Amino acid sequence: MARRQKKSFMPALAILPTWLTVVVVYIGAMVWTLNLSFTKSKLFPSGAYVGFDQYERLLGSSKWIKAVSNLATFGVLYVLGCLVIGFCLAAALDRKVRFENAFRTLFLYPYAMSFVVTGLVWQWLMNPVLGVQATMQGLGWESFSFDLLTSRDYAIYGVVIAGLWQGSGLVMVMMLAGMRGIDVEQWRAARVDGIPAWRVYVSIILPQLGPPLAAVATLLTMGVIKTYDLVIAITNGGPGTATEVPAKFIMDNLFQRQNLGLATAAAIMLLMSVVIIVAPFRYASYIRAKRKAGVL
Amino acid sequence: MTYSPLLLAGAASLALTAPLKAQDLTAEVFSSWTSGGELKALDAIKSEFEARGGTWENASVAGFENANAAFQNRIMAGDPPAVKQLIVGQDPLEFIEAGLMTPVTDVAEAGHWADVIPASILESITYDGEIYLTPVGIHGESWMFYSMPAFEKAGIDGEPESWDEFFADMDALKAAGITPIAWGGQSWQEAKVFNMVLLTQVGLDGFMKIFVDKDADVLSSEGVKSTLEIVAKMRGYVDEGAPGRNWNDATAMVIEGTAGVQFMGDWAKGEFTNAGLTPEVDFGCAMAPSTPGMIYIGDAFGYPKLEGAEAAQKLMAEVVMDPKVQVEFSLNKGSMPIRTDVDKSQFDVCTQKGLAMLEAGTIVPEHAITITPEQVGLLTDFVGEFFNTPDADIDEAMEQFAEVFE
Known part of the structure; x- marks a missing residue:
């Protein structure tokens, strides 16, 4: 009896540090943040509660609204774009092209870079007096224009392009790994039936790539929520506040603007939006798992 | 446990005298000045501080906002540097209101700062009647x-x-x-x-x-x-x-x-x-x-409350307000000395124009x-x-x- 108790006690002890980290660091910090978001804390945490005032101010701030809508635009275009481009690259490499290794390395290379480097490189490329536009015009194509970052309306798309350049390689590698795991017999069968290659990829290969697709989409989405360094390096939120994102809004208010209350309210809003997006997925997979268990 | 009284007395006297010699004048100076001219300007203060017996520990973080964020983290963690580069006015207000800064009013009175600093700047370093900052130079911005x-x-x-x-x-x-x-x-x-x-x-x-x-x-x-x-x-x-x-x-x-x-x-x-x-x-x-x-915008130093650093902070306040240091500092940083009683002959045409406005009092913060x-x-x-x-x-x-x- 004593032995059995010891046996179940040891794993619990081993996992205790992790549990403590989760409870104290994650949950604790979350509760603390939530608590601060109801106070009028400036530079220092304060105990003066003001109810939902900070949230009201937040929702009344055009900068925050802009930041959230930018995040949505960037998020949708970045995740979908990365998936499409990454899948196409993977399909192209899957055709047993020559120098496949070299291409694979080349395409994955941007992912090895920090967002700050990516941001700076693209800032220069898209600078109308230094980058691609200046070069093309110098070569004689006078009407060529590539100046997304200078316009308030288009700057966010410039950020998306830099993000795609960085993120597509990861999708490609994961997709390629998935494709290599698919039985070659399927290809033979398709060839016998005379099905064109693109059709095989879209209708036969793609449906089998569910798990890697879900994994990579999750990774990209998490990256979207955290988007900070890329924007800082490319535009620093400008022109004006055109490329503001929530993470930058929070950081600005935490430090530079010395407004803990508003920053924590923004952080909680961001957390809520993540929960709202993630919860249905979690619920769906939970139901699916249950059903599977029931069937088995 | 028994100690001989002599040993105890010896230890006590050691504890009293040893730190006064060197350690008490050690100051960690926290600034965002890292570019060429800024570093030379900071060096002007450092060499005078060391000449007067202080030990200078440099803690610089590039970028004004980055430095501020790092400083906020340190002061909230209860581990502030002895000296922090600041901007006069509202910038350090919250720290002062929270009682985290040490005033240098006694140094200011001993040095008769009120006679040599323009009134508007004196006002921007005074909080509730106490002087908390030592202004080192002002920049014209327009x-x-x-x-x-x-x-x-x-x-x-x-x-x-x-x-x-x-x-x-x-x-x-x-x-x-x-x-x-x-x-x-x-x-x-x-x-x-x-x-x-x-x-x-x-x-x-x-x-x-x-x-x-x-x-x-x-x-x-x-x-x-x-x-x-x-x-x-x-x-x-x-x-x-x-x-x-x-x-x-x-x-x-x-x-x-x-x-x-x-x-x-x-x-x-x-x-x-x-x-x-x-x-x-x-x-x-x-x-x-x-x-x-x-x-104008004014560069200054502030002094977070830090046990054992009082003597070094006092020394730093005196050094920063030294007329020669102010000239040397401003020549390197491209700013203007705060003190009105310094030798202005070395400054170039542009700075002279600014100094004229400073003297005429036609300046706004x-x-x-x-x-x-x-x-x-x-x-x-x-x-x-x-x-x-x-x-x-x-x-x-x-x-x-x-x-x-x-």
Whole structure:
């Protein structure tokens, strides 16, 4: 009896540090943040509660609204774009092209870079007096224009392009790994039936790539929520506040603007939006798992 | 456990004397000054501090905001540095109100600072009757630097005396194929230009009424409207590479003569002189057209409460306010000494112009001195949005401007 108790006690002890980290660091910090978001804390945490005032101010701030809508635009275009481009690259490499290794390395290379480097490189490329536009015009194509970052309306798309350049390689590698795991017999069968290659990829290969697709989409989405360094390096939120994102809004208010209350309210809003997006997925997979268990 | 009384006494006396010799004068100095001129300026203080027996520990973080964030983390963790570089005015207010800073009023009284510091600056380092900061130099922010060769090429003789003349000159530059304004398209720079124009339109009193009293009448006055109109008109005189441009890249355009003028603080002068250019020969330094005075920002040091560092902090306060140190510091940083009783002969033509305004008292503090960091952020956002929205409505913008001060 004593032995059995010891046996179940040891794993619990081993996992205790992790549990403590989760409870104290994650949950604790979350509760603390939530608590601060109801106070009028400036530079220092304060105990003066003001109810939902900070949230009201937040929702009344055009900068925050802009930041959230930018995040949505960037998020949708970045995740979908990365998936499409990454899948196409993977399909192209899957055709047993020559120098496949070299291409694979080349395409994955941007992912090895920090967002700050990516941001700076693209800032220069898209600078109308230094980058691609200046070069093309110098070569004689006078009407060529590539100046997304200078316009308030288009700057966010410039950020998306830099993000795609960085993120597509990861999708490609994961997709390629998935494709290599698919039985070659399927290809033979398709060839016998005379099905064109693109059709095989879209209708036969793609449906089998569910798990890697879900994994990579999750990774990209998490990256979207955290988007900070890329924007800082490319535009620093400008022109004006055109490329503001929530993470930058929070950081600005935490430090530079010395407004803990508003920053924590923004952080909680961001957390809520993540929960709202993630919860249905979690619920769906939970139901699916249950059903599977029931069937088995 | 028994110790001999003699040993105890010995230990006690050691404990009393040893730290007084060296350790008590150790100061960790936290600043954001890391570029060439800034480092040399900091060295001027450091060498005097060490000559007087202090031990200097350098803790620098590049970038004013980064340094501030790092400092906030340290002071909240209860591990502050002995000395922190700050800006006079509202910047350190919260730290002082929270009782985290040590006043240096006794040093100020012993050194008779009140007799040698301009009243407006003394006011901006005094909180509730106590002096907390030691100002080391002030920067003029409302400068207009221009390229003499570019002006010559465009046939412009002399500095513009009014905004109408200014825009006529800008048209001439444009006609000569030169970018009229070297524009640094980052919101903080745009806010500085906005402020200089504002000062020319509402005057010294009006400027103070807006930033200190938040006077609704001035906020809705014609002066604010014409300010917005002038700033809006500038949109037509910048090149397409302007958005996001760093101030020193903009300065380089004026240095090379590919652009005519740049509005910037006097720190830009260092770029010109480093490039081997001579003031009033290769480049001109003027204040914004028709300005009644100069906008300033003040560098200072503050002293976080830190046990055992009091003596070192006192020494540092004395060193910073030393007339020779102030001159040496400002010569290297491109600023102006705060003390009015120092030898000014070594400063160049541009600094002399600023010093004249300082002595005449026609100076107003920058927004970072008078309004809270949060309001500074809102103002910066407002100006950035306004300048980058070509079809922005002036009346709407006036309302948004007034909202910054609510």
